[in-house]
Amino acid sequence: MRLVSGMRSVTALADLPQLERQTLSGTAYAALSDLLASGRLAPGERLSLRQSAAAFGVSVMPVREAVSRLVADGVLEVSPARVIRVPMMSQDAFRALAETRIAVEGIAAARTALRHSAEDLSAIRNAEAAFRSEAEATQPDRARAIQLNRDLHFAIYDACGLAPLREIIARLWLKAGPVINLDLRAHPERLRQGFALRRHAEALAAIEARDAPAAERAIAADIREAAEFILARGGLQDHSGGD
Amino acid sequence: MRLVSGMRSVTALADLPQLERQTLSGTAYAALSDLLASGRLAPGERLSLRQSAAAFGVSVMPVREAVSRLVADGVLEVSPARVIRVPMMSQDAFRALAETRIAVEGIAAARTALRHSAEDLSAIRNAEAAFRSEAEATQPDRARAIQLNRDLHFAIYDACGLAPLREIIARLWLKAGPVINLDLRAHPERLRQGFALRRHAEALAAIEARDAPAAERAIAADIREAAEFILARGGLQDHSGGD
DNA sequence: GCTAGTGATCTGTGATCACAGCTGACGGGA
DNA sequence: TCCCGTCAGCTGTGATCACAGATCACTAGC
Numbered sequence: 001m002r003l004v005s006g007m008r009s010v011t012a013l014a015d016l017p018q019l020e021r022q023t024l025s026g027t028a029y030a031a032l033s034d035l036l037a038s039g040r041l042a043p044g045e046r047l048s049l050r051q052s053a054a055a056f057g058v059s060v061m062p063v064r065e066a067v068s069r070l071v072a073d074g075v076l077e078v079s080p081a082r083v084i085r086v087p088m089m090s091q092d093a094f095r096a097l098a099e100t101r102i103a104v105e106g107i108a109a110a111r112t113a114l115r116h117s118a119e120d121l122s123a124i125r126n127a128e129a130a131f132r133s134e135a136e137a138t139q140p141d142r143a144r145a146i147q148l149n150r151d152l153h154f155a156i157y158d159a160c161g162l163a164p165l166r167e168i169i170a171r172l173w174l175k176a177g178p179v180i181n182l183d184l185r186a187h188p189e190r191l192r193q194g195f196a197l198r199r200h201a202e203a204l205a206a207i208e209a210r211d212a213p214a215a216e217r218a219i220a221a222d223i224r225e226a227a228e229f230i231l232a233r234g235g236l237q238d239h240s241g242g243d
Numbered sequence: 244m245r246l247v248s249g250m251r252s253v254t255a256l257a258d259l260p261q262l263e264r265q266t267l268s269g270t271a272y273a274a275l276s277d278l279l280a281s282g283r284l285a286p287g288e289r290l291s292l293r294q295s296a297a298a299f300g301v302s303v304m305p306v307r308e309a310v311s312r313l314v315a316d317g318v319l320e321v322s323p324a325r326v327i328r329v330p331m332m333s334q335d336a337f338r339a340l341a342e343t344r345i346a347v348e349g350i351a352a353a354r355t356a357l358r359h360s361a362e363d364l365s366a367i368r369n370a371e372a373a374f375r376s377e378a379e380a381t382q383p384d385r386a387r388a389i390q391l392n393r394d395l396h397f398a399i400y401d402a403c404g405l406a407p408l409r410e411i412i413a414r415l416w417l418k419a420g421p422v423i424n425l426d427l428r429a430h431p432e433r434l435r436q437g438f439a440l441r442r443h444a445e446a447l448a449a450i451e452a453r454d455a456p457a458a459e460r461a462i463a464a465d466i467r468e469a470a471e472f473i474l475a476r477g478g479l480q481d482h483s484g485g486d
Numbered sequence: 487g488c489t490a491g492t493g494a495t496c497t498g499t500g501a502t503c504a505c506a507g508c509t510g511a512c513g514g515g516a
Numbered sequence: 517t518c519c520c521g522t523c524a525g526c527t528g529t530g531a532t533c534a535c536a537g538a539t540c541a542c543t544a545g546c
Binding site: 023024025058059060061062065080081082083 | 499500502507
């Protein structure tokens, strides 16, 4: 802490980008998160520590730590029989998750509308345009569309100015990811209906106009419509106890 | 899965309480969480895997997993020098955390006001009375008051009907816990000023009247006043770079 | 006297081993 | 033909060992 006073010769090194150590556990966590977010690990699917470790080319140790973090987040679950799987979500649970997202992401969008900077706005505009051009393509790439949709939403949330809030939303997306992607895989036609496009445009317009309630409504509608679409499809298990 | 059809004799066992296994990692996590929530681990304090393991009477393995979960939650941090410590929170970070709590917990309180059941309400009433009697005692027990305050807040949040939201709030409290408790330890006189008491009474009244905006305001005020009190005390490090 | 080098010690991380318990297929009995 | 006990092969969990790197007290050298 006496860097400034005593070590003037290396003062140029004082504020370096603080390159952080990359731990194997962290890498495994990122890899698993990606698998989940992209829907390549579907609800109900099992996961083996040793197999995953072999696939990643590491020992079970890092995978184990990554899995335990995912379990803590509720993105994976380990049954009493010691079986790791991505949880089946009941209709009720999915509905609760969607409502939570509506509330939390709505707040973030409203805040962004009020306090966004010029850079924030242009980032959001770019993200919206990127998603639009992909969704309106004659042959939309599903995986790419998912990624661009995510980019747009988080461009908005990044600008809300509350790091903890953004982090919460990231966790919620991790939880909802498998269900949403599984559905989109089964019913890719939703992309063409353009619901999301309209809501995104509304959100962008509201943010540009610094109209917080409108931004909140647009994001809420975006989430709600997607959730209702999935619930209508009935891919989720009924809470009344179907096996 | 053919329990019903083929094994009629044991059908009485079909819907047993699904007793869950207690893992050492889970126990360690609970123990560390408690240490953090009760403020016995102050911001900046270090933590050693081996020492903690020895203290708990287990190997480093379970502690390690517990710590990695806490780190994922941002409640602990591990520096590039591989030092585990509870993070120092800057004033800005604390302010952002408080604003996030105001938003999220406000939502939960508003929902509870609208949809609480009779049981919910009586649980909230009891919790409010318990905190009040402790806070108004001639010799308030600080640790007990903290616990009762927590009980009251979560009695309200439990009734909001959104499990994911409740979980988010629990994480936020874990994060804010060390700072709040450290401050309360240094300045116990805040308990006597009765700010919290007034806000709690307002929240209870609003919930009883099913007045969602008022409930949201009361909880927001409760959080905001506590945060401002702590910020005014100046125990947090300034973001401009004090060491 | 103060700085800079040095080595013992302790840190988290990762690999490997040991173990209890669940799973699921096989085979004997009704 | 169907049920049920049995056993091999997994599972996750926990302990232990190995290792690179950071810390900190100490000492040699200016």
